[in-house]
Amino acid sequence: MPQGSLTALLGPSGGGKSTLLRVIAGLEKPDAGTVEIDGQDLTNVAVRERGVGFCFQHYAPFRHLTVRRNVAFGLEVRRRPKAEIRDRVDELLELVRISHLGDRYPSQLSGGQRQRMALARALAIEPRVLLLDEPFGALDAQVRQQLRVWLRELHQKISVTTVLVTHDQEEALEVADRLAIIHEGRLEQIGEPAEMYDHPANEFVMKFLGPTTRLDGQWVRPHDLVLHHDTTFGGQPAVVERVTHLGFEVRVDLALRKGETCWVQLSRGAASELRLAPGDEVWVSHSDLTPSAAPSTAAELPAR
Amino acid sequence: MNEGRWRLPLRVIALGYVLLLIALPVGFVFYRAFQHGFLAAWDSVTTPDALHALWLTVVVVLIAVTADTIFGVGTSLILARHRFPGVWLLDAFVDLPLALSPVVVGIGLILVYGRTGWFGNWLAQHGIQIIFSVPGIVMASATVALPYVVREVLPVLQEIGTEQEQAAATLGASPFTVFRRITLPSIRQGLAYGVTLTTARVLGEFGAVLVVSGAIEGKTETMTLFINTSVDNIQLTGAFSGAVILALIAIGVLAILGGSDERRSGRWQSRSTKSPSDTEMPLLSTT
Numbered sequence: 001m002p003q004g005s006l007t008a009l010l011g012p013s014g015g016g017k018s019t020l021l022r023v024i025a026g027l028e029k030p031d032a033g034t035v036e037i038d039g040q041d042l043t044n045v046a047v048r049e050r051g052v053g054f055c056f057q058h059y060a061p062f063r064h065l066t067v068r069r070n071v072a073f074g075l076e077v078r079r080r081p082k083a084e085i086r087d088r089v090d091e092l093l094e095l096v097r098i099s100h101l102g103d104r105y106p107s108q109l110s111g112g113q114r115q116r117m118a119l120a121r122a123l124a125i126e127p128r129v130l131l132l133d134e135p136f137g138a139l140d141a142q143v144r145q146q147l148r149v150w151l152r153e154l155h156q157k158i159s160v161t162t163v164l165v166t167h168d169q170e171e172a173l174e175v176a177d178r179l180a181i182i183h184e185g186r187l188e189q190i191g192e193p194a195e196m197y198d199h200p201a202n203e204f205v206m207k208f209l210g211p212t213t214r215l216d217g218q219w220v221r222p223h224d225l226v227l228h229h230d231t232t233f234g235g236q237p238a239v240v241e242r243v244t245h246l247g248f249e250v251r252v253d254l255a256l257r258k259g260e261t262c263w264v265q266l267s268r269g270a271a272s273e274l275r276l277a278p279g280d281e282v283w284v285s286h287s288d289l290t291p292s293a294a295p296s297t298a299a300e301l302p303a304r
Numbered sequence: 305m306n307e308g309r310w311r312l313p314l315r316v317i318a319l320g321y322v323l324l325l326i327a328l329p330v331g332f333v334f335y336r337a338f339q340h341g342f343l344a345a346w347d348s349v350t351t352p353d354a355l356h357a358l359w360l361t362v363v364v365v366l367i368a369v370t371a372d373t374i375f376g377v378g379t380s381l382i383l384a385r386h387r388f389p390g391v392w393l394l395d396a397f398v399d400l401p402l403a404l405s406p407v408v409v410g411i412g413l414i415l416v417y418g419r420t421g422w423f424g425n426w427l428a429q430h431g432i433q434i435i436f437s438v439p440g441i442v443m444a445s446a447t448v449a450l451p452y453v454v455r456e457v458l459p460v461l462q463e464i465g466t467e468q469e470q471a472a473a474t475l476g477a478s479p480f481t482v483f484r485r486i487t488l489p490s491i492r493q494g495l496a497y498g499v500t501l502t503t504a505r506v507l508g509e510f511g512a513v514l515v516v517s518g519a520i521e522g523k524t525e526t527m528t529l530f531i532n533t534s535v536d537n538i539q540l541t542g543a544f545s546g547a548v549i550l551a552l553i554a555i556g557v558l559a560i561l562g563g564s565d566e567r568r569s570g571r572w573q574s575r576s577t578k579s580p581s582d583t584e585m586p587l588l589s590t591t
Contacts, residue, residue, distance in 0.1 A: 027470055047473040054474040060467035064489040073485075074475035118471075125475055 004159040006152070008166055008176035011208070016185040017165040018057075021131050024163065025054045037128050053122030053160075057134040059114045061106035067093070067117050068102040074125035092120040095154070112143045123158070132164035136171060148175050169209050173197070181205050213262040215284065222265040226287045227252065227274055235285025238262075243276050252276060254284060330551065337544035348534075348542035349549060353522045357530035358549065360438070361507065364526060368446040368506045373499055376453025377491075383454070384461035398454050401447055409447050410515025413440060436518040441526060444512035449505035456498030460491045500561040504554050 009017040022028040024035055026047035034043040042050050062070050069076075071092055075085045093099040096116035098109075106114055115135065122130060135151065136144040152175050155162055166172050172179055173193045181188040181196070181204070189201040200206035206219055213222045216236070228235070238254040241261070250271035252264045264284065266274075276282070337345050348354065383395055401409060416422050417434040427434060434440045468490065472482045488495075510528045517524035521533065527550050534543035 025474055027474070047470070048476045048478060050474075051476075052474060054471065056467050056471060058467065060471040062468055062472070062486060063464075064492075073472065073477075077472075077475060077477045077481060077485075121471075121475065 002161075002178075004161055005178050006155050006162045006164070006176050007178040007180060008164050008172035009180050009182055010166055010169060010172040011182035011188075013167050015182050017167075017182050018133050020182065021054075021133055021163060021165050024129065025052050025131055026050050027054070051125065051128045053125060053127030053130040055115075055118045055122050055130075055132045055135060057137050059106075059118040059138075061109075061114055061117060063106055066103050066105055067098065067109070070106065070117055071120045071124050073121060078125070088124060092124055095123070095158075096120045111139050112147060115139065115147065119154075123160070127160065130160045130162040132162065134165055134167075136166070136168075144171075151175055173209070181208060183208075211265065213264070214260070215256075215262050215286075220286065222251075222263050223249075224287050225262075225264045225284055226270075227264055227266070227276070227282045227284055229274065229280075229282060231283050233283065233285055235283040238282055238284045240276050240278050240280040240282060242278060243271070245271075254282070256284075333544050333547050333551075337541065337548045339544075340541055344541055345545040345548070348539065349545045351542075353525065354530060354542065354546065356522050357525045357527045357546070360441070360525065361527040361550075363438070364442050364445050365503055365506050367442045368449060369499060369502050371442075371446050372449055372502050373453055373495070375450070376498060376502075377457060377495065380454050380457040380461055380491075381487075383458055385466065398451050401450050406444075406448050406509065406511035406513075407515055410444050410512040413444055413447070413512075413516050417443075435516055436520065436524060438524065440516040441513050441524060444516045445506040445509050448509050448512050449502045452501040452505060453495065453498035456494040456501070457491050460494035461487075464490050496561045500558055503557045503561075507550055507554055507557075 009020060011017050019028060023030045026035070026042070026045065030043065034041050036042065037050070037052075062073065065073070068089055071089045072085050075088060080088075089102075090099070093102055096119055098113055098116050098120070101109060101113060101117075106117065109117065119132075136147055139147065148171060164176070176193060178191065179193050179196055180190040183204055189196055189205045196205060197209050200209060203219060206212055211222050212219045213225070214220070215225065226233070226235075231237075236256065238256050240252060241255050242253040244251040244253075245268075248268065250266045250268055252266060252271070254262050254264065256262060262284070274282075349358070379394065379398060383391065383398075414421060414435050417427065417440065418424050419428060419435070421435075432439075434443065468486050469482050472486045473479075477485065508528060509526075510532070513526055514529060514532070517526070517529065519525050519529045519533065525533065527546055531543045531546040531550075534540070534546065
């Protein structure tokens, strides 16, 4: 992981993401391989000497300590002077915006506030790497959305190398500047989000990162397909089976030849222009295709 | 179901039960102790034998409770945190004293450590006397009261899990610091209650102690044995006054360790009260 980056370990539940994170932290021993931070082999270094900040999925707050004492814990253990601890804790509480909650106990905080307390506690020791296990997993949708934005801004501010685990591809795409897709204990692909979305290394990555459908025996993104009422733009014939309005987008299910089916994701504007109704005959093609190029390149195009 | 109709009879039954079994007998013990005046009661428990019995009881409580506390916390940590073959055996053995009659515990100790017991010869050669002596009383008391700390602390350890301890480790705490600053405060209330129960059990233990001590007046006679001897000798004021002293010590321990108890307020409250909702959170913007 490059210095200062925010990497998301993404994959389905039970795929080994959290285990990998715990191995990096030293909470679990790897069967093979090494853990290096800043070029230093830490595989056999104890958890407490690794200098990693770890935020647990359920935050693991010290229930018997106030928010301030929670955040101060790492510094107290290091026997820093009292005045220094006080100033640093003030600074951190300010950073995560819970200065007014310093004297409360974790049980008196909301989930989002606990999350930020856990983050401040992990940051207090100035970790070389910040590890977040499902940081938003236990929060409701609205708060999750707010915290994502906040986390990205926070990361820009402090730019500590961060690795977070999530099973939510939307979250990963939004927050991280690098993705690592993990599936059944294997690293499927690592890279930048946009790059991976457009050029997935394999079918699994393609399917996991966004919606997919099948056309000409290839997996394509349903929003990369276009529909036309005539054959001017090439493509292949299809019959509209169903038109579903899902707010911003419109989903069109199509029946192709040979009993195959596929679906197309259209914007509301595009859909209303086409005035689609079940039973309509349409031509479906890849939006990248120019009319003249259509026949010759069709075969190789979605080969991703 | 009509709750109102049952409320009164239920209260009467509960109160009556407590009254008949506890309040009335204990009340009468107090009453009879002071029947012939405070001075008579005082004199009856300040005889050399009585004072020695009291002293011995305090010593036995201090040693046995300390041992059971250390063993209890250690065993709880093992049972809660470690998985190894045979761990179930430890779990089962911890509960055994609850099921065994204290007399059996006493006899068992005699069989192993008595003059004719397994270690008897070896012990005698080295001039160590366990049975009919203070060590035997301490061992019998510690055995009988062994399960209480474990049974109070273990569920708390299982409930709090290991994440707080792991978090402390990532923050740089050594295993000992983790135990002292995270684990111990977390189990404090359960531990306090376990120690209270252990103390009460050791204070009141009779059967096992009777078997191993030989009840030698002024030597191996604890307070409960002193009370028994007093009853046998029809020195009833002494018996009742001794009982009052035991009761007062138990009440004192209960008040110090268990009475102030956040058990009711703290531990349970944190789960039942609703934590503030996130939607009330002031919106965050770091820019």
